[in-house]
Amino acid sequence: MFALIDCNNFYASCERAFQPTLKNRPVVVLSNNDGCVIARSNEAKALGIPMGAPAFEYKEIFEKQNIFVCSSNYALYGDMSNRVMTILRDYSPEIEIYSIDEAFLKLTGFEEHFNLYEYGKDMRYKVTKGTGIPISIGFAETKALAKVANKIAKKFPDRTGNVYVIDTEEKRIKALKWTRIGDVWGIGRKHCKRLEAINVFTAYDFTQLKDDWIQRCMSIVGLRLKRELQGISCLDIEDVKDKQNIATTRSFDSNYKEFAFISERVSTFAATCAEKLRRQKSCCNALMVFIHTNGHRKDLEQYSRNMVIKLPFSTNSSIEVSRFAVLALKKIFKEGLYYKKAGVIVMDFTPESVTQTSLFSNSNPKHSPVMKVMDIINHSIGCTKIKLASQDIKRTWKMRQEKLSPRFTTRIEEVIKVKAV
DNA sequence: TCTGGGGTCCTAGGACCC
DNA sequence: TCTGGGGTCCTAGGACCC
Secondary structure, rough: EEEEEEOHHHHHHHHHHOOOHHHOOEEEEEEEHHHHEEEEEEEHHHHHOOOOOEEEHHHHHHHHHHOEEOOHHHHHHHHHHHHHHHHHHHHOOEEEEOOOOEEEOOOOOHHHOHHHHHHHHHHHHHHHHHHHEEEEEEEEOOOHHHHHHHHHHOOOOHHHHHHHEOOOOOHHHHHHOOEHHHOOOOOHHHHHHHHOOOOOEHHHHOOOHHHHHHHHHHHHHHHHHHHHHHHOOOOOOOOOOOOOEEEEEEEEEEEOOHHHHHHHHHHHHHHHHHHHHHHHEEEEEEEEEEEOOOOOOOOOOEEEEEEEEEEEEEEOOOHHHHHHHHHHHHHHHHOOOOOEEEEEEEEEEEHHHOOOOOOOOOOOOOOHHHHHHHHHHHHOOOOOOOOOOOOOOOOOOOOOOOOOOOOOOOOHHHHOOOOOO
16 A cells, blocks of 8 residues: 655645744745745635736735735745654655655555554644644555545545545545546646547546557556556655756846846856755766746747757866856857846766766866865855855845745744743 | 746657667 | 668657646
8 A cells, every 4th residue: 555645735834834823814825036826725725816826916816815925935845844754754664755745655564454544644643743734645555546545635624534545446436436537646738638538537537448549649657547546556666866957947036138147147056056966966967058038028029048068077066067057158148138037957967976087178176175165164054155256246136035934943043932921 | 017946757760880 | 572680879849747
């Protein structure tokens, strides 16, 4: 058996955990730059605030409905996620942290010794008591079915207590017939449309399709999904793997046209990518830089280009990654346009330990100790005090974050003070 | 004025090798 | 009528996830 544990409205729940006055009040969390809604409490969902709603369009509704609006606070969410996962680890030696707010547990043999429903209730109690985050849990024989069970647990809190177990053939069929095809894990917009066109409306309908049709239209991935929904496990718990690509991309607070501004941003994004590379002890051998104008401004000239460059040597030095990124930017930058977004993606990794040296040019060996010291200092004080000269030394650039909550759990000066009465 | 960010896997087709 | 048989690697594009 597998369990899928999913935090309910995770970001909104994190904000609530330390602000009890938000209990029962609708809460929405905004994306970077306070651009659009990326998380909603149940109350906010009930008021009809859609996912992705642009903040400026909904400003009046937020005010009128007394909705609490906050900027995203990833320091808080990341730390709260770790706390939840730490508690979940006690429930099985085999855990896969699937995303910031979801984890699979493998429970082979557990069903013989535990009542899974009670086991789930206990998890829910411990996580809520330990972190203040409410969770839902689905149990089933396969990961895809555990996803389905989780959805049922979340949808019917009164009847299930947010825990649901699919452990019989009757329950499996019933669950599949209840699940709309578009809500199945692995069925996105495109496949949903295509399937509905041939009268496949539920997960159950999908399991009745012929293998060769699925294989032809949805590849081996679709076929695996069919098996999983039939209760034949094809997907196992996966270990944490090093990333194959690392991206740092941002939209700007408004439109910028100067090369100097864009190049500072690209340099900073590159330095961040290099730091992430060092954290997983990889070097990159290629990188991509892209720039976009604002696609929402139909009145302005549109431009969108990216450039991939192969590096002459593998590196994770911020200095070198940054230099190559700006070089690539120079090739695609066009004067006279208003840019809204840029990004750097590093690719084609090799382990730091087995660097292939080249006859003609190599990563500067002096960089490695410099980077090490830089990482130690920046990490120990919790912010980027040491930067490249090509970055915004004066910190002129700021992301719009007007409603940022305190970092309740990761900064000592922002920890909640408790007063004795 | 204002519309997020970061990942994965699979397939087909072309280039190339012996 | 008839023109070998196997491979690998790389890339772009499409689909999906949170």
